[in-house]
Amino acid sequence: xxxxxxxxxxxxxxxxxxxxxxxxxxxxxxxxxxxxxxxxxxxxxxxxxxxxxxxxxxxxxxxxxxxxxxxxxxxxxxxxxxxxxxxxxxxxxxxxxxxxxxxx
Amino acid sequence: xxxxxxxxxxxxxxxxxxxxxxxxxxxxxxxxxxxxxxxxxxxxxxxxxxxxxxxxxxxxxxxxxxxxxxxxxxxxxxxxxxxxxxxxxxxxxxxxxxxxxxxxxxxxxxxxxxxxxxxxxxxxxxxxxxxxxxxxxxxxxxxxxxxxxxxxxxxxxxxxxxxxxxxxxxxxxxxxxxxxxxxxxxxxxxxxxxxxxxxxxxxxxxxxxxxxxxxxxxxxxxxxxxxxxxxxxxxxxxxxxxxxxxxxxxxxxxxxxxxxxxxxxxxxxxxxxxxxxxxxxxxxxxxxxxxxxxxxxxxxxxxxxxxxxxxxxxxxxxxxxxxxxxxxxxxxxxxxxxxxxxxxxxxxxxxxxxxxxxxxxxxxxxxxxxxxxxxxxxxxxxxxxxxxxxxxxxxxxxxxxxxxxxxxxxxxxxxxxxxxxx
Numbered sequence: 001x002x003x004x005x006x007x008x009x010x011x012x013x014x015x016x017x018x019x020x021x022x023x024x025x026x027x028x029x030x031x032x033x034x035x036x037x038x039x040x041x042x043x044x045x046x047x048x049x050x051x052x053x054x055x056x057x058x059x060x061x062x063x064x065x066x067x068x069x070x071x072x073x074x075x076x077x078x079x080x081x082x083x084x085x086x087x088x089x090x091x092x093x094x095x096x097x098x099x100x101x102x103x104x
Numbered sequence: 105x106x107x108x109x110x111x112x113x114x115x116x117x118x119x120x121x122x123x124x125x126x127x128x129x130x131x132x133x134x135x136x137x138x139x140x141x142x143x144x145x146x147x148x149x150x151x152x153x154x155x156x157x158x159x160x161x162x163x164x165x166x167x168x169x170x171x172x173x174x175x176x177x178x179x180x181x182x183x184x185x186x187x188x189x190x191x192x193x194x195x196x197x198x199x200x201x202x203x204x205x206x207x208x209x210x211x212x213x214x215x216x217x218x219x220x221x222x223x224x225x226x227x228x229x230x231x232x233x234x235x236x237x238x239x240x241x242x243x244x245x246x247x248x249x250x251x252x253x254x255x256x257x258x259x260x261x262x263x264x265x266x267x268x269x270x271x272x273x274x275x276x277x278x279x280x281x282x283x284x285x286x287x288x289x290x291x292x293x294x295x296x297x298x299x300x301x302x303x304x305x306x307x308x309x310x311x312x313x314x315x316x317x318x319x320x321x322x323x324x325x326x327x328x329x330x331x332x333x334x335x336x337x338x339x340x341x342x343x344x345x346x347x348x349x350x351x352x353x354x355x356x357x358x359x360x361x362x363x364x365x366x367x368x369x370x371x372x373x374x375x376x377x378x379x380x381x382x383x384x385x386x387x388x389x390x391x392x393x394x395x396x397x398x399x400x401x402x403x404x405x406x407x408x409x410x411x412x413x414x415x416x417x418x419x420x421x422x423x424x425x426x427x428x429x430x431x432x433x434x435x436x437x438x439x440x441x442x443x444x445x446x447x448x449x450x451x452x453x454x455x456x457x458x459x460x461x462x463x464x465x466x467x468x469x470x471x472x473x474x475x476x477x478x479x480x481x482x483x484x485x486x487x488x489x490x491x492x493x494x495x496x497x498x499x500x501x502x503x504x505x506x507x508x509x510x511x512x513x514x515x516x517x518x519x520x521x522x523x524x525x526x
């Protein structure tokens with residue numbers, strides 16, 4: 001996913017649409033659906049995100065609660081996405097068996 | 105305090121082992137049946153699994169490009185065959201026993217009431233006709249669910265369509281869907297449930313057509329209740345009634361919207377080219393548009409009842425000069441039964457081409473590709489630019505009955521008028 005390649009570490013948004021959520025999780029992009037007012041997190045400020053509990057602590061000291069994603073999804077995200085996760089659990093080969101890919 | 109639930113939240117919460125569920129919640133579910141197709145083995149864009157946790161849940165169905173039209177497809181199918189053998193997947197539906205996956209799923213009783221089915225094809229929602237929660241998943245997800253037997257869903261709100269009355273002669277499930285799509289448009293991020301006294305009047309084929317087509321308006325799940333029609337079909341497929349546990353909505357189920365639909369007021373409909381939401385009209389208002397190719401087939405409308413309708417209209421008639429009518433049965437089983445009943449003879453005598461079962465012309469893969477400037481009326485599923493061949497061809501979607509009548513007339517025609525004048 002492009003966002004990860006651009007170096008984006010995480011996405012926090014008030015609402016996250018189903019398809020974006022699926023693609024983000026599958027490609028290992030950390031996401032959290034949480035309403036954080038812009039005044040609490042102005043551009044350039046630092047935030048602390050607890051994905052397990054679904055909280056965002058902003059520089060002004062306030063804690064914002066969102067909807068954490070379930071543990072099994074977080075395992076996919078923290079592994080780096082579906083392929084790394086399946087590799088780690090021995091479902092697919094570590095070096096990738098398919099050397100050729102075709103546009104279907 | 106939890107209010108009553110619609111069918112999809114009940115199925116998802118049961119499969120996830122949670123007591124309660126609300127729209128927006130994400131649940132991780134056991135998937136009862138996992139269907140993999142020929143295409144992933146051909147394109148090789150994901151690695152093959154080394155092991156499967158639940159091989160007994162997996163079925164592989166060769167359908168999109170069968171028999172293989174290219175060396176790449178042939179190679180992919182050989183890989184699929186070998187993979188099934190090595191992994192101990194007993195349900196490998198090879199060419200000769202095959203069909204379009206959603207038809208095979210129905211025929212073999214793979215889609216069961218109250219359960220979850222996963223498949224990589226976008227029309228997986230077809231199995232909603234069996235009170236089964238089914239929707240298409242992307243390739244990486246299918247790899248994951250094939251390996252682990254589990255995947256996750258986010259619960260979206262449900263729209264209830266309350267059906268009343270019954271379909272008039274010459275009107276079918278396809279017309280019901282086209283009428284809804286024309287009026288209500290997109291159903292993005294919504295589940296669709298059907299209810300009301302009119303459901304029992306719909307044949308399983310009509311329910312399957314409706315459920316299949318809801319992918320075209322971006323619905324998540326599309327699902328019917330369980331009744332005698334569903335039960336009879338499962339018995340015929342050899343599924344023991346103790347092997348499944350249907351799910352009905354709670355009497356006080358919460359819906360995002362409830363929409364009444366009088367089945368008897370629906371007319372034959374057609375989707376105009378390029379897209380479906382808010383883009384359908386009554387056939388009666390489109391009559392006269394010349395057509396070059398007519399196609400009857402696909403997971404939506406390649407069923408025995410579709411071939412029966414076509415044969416009834418084409419008996420003693422001829423396909424209009426300069427027009428091709430291509431009929432692709434949705435499965436070997438449909439094909440054989442159509443032969444036994446004389447439908448194939450009638451169709452060929454009328455000048456139609458009856459092909460082997462596959463997805464074929466529906467996705468412009470083979471067996472009836474369109475040239476630039478041509479017009480096609482089809483009972484298949486999609487009409488976007490380039491879907492069935494040249495991006496400069498126009499595609500109209502309709503029921504098999506409308507397509508057959510149009511093949512005789514050489515222009516878009518209302519089958520009810522053709523019946524009246526013949």
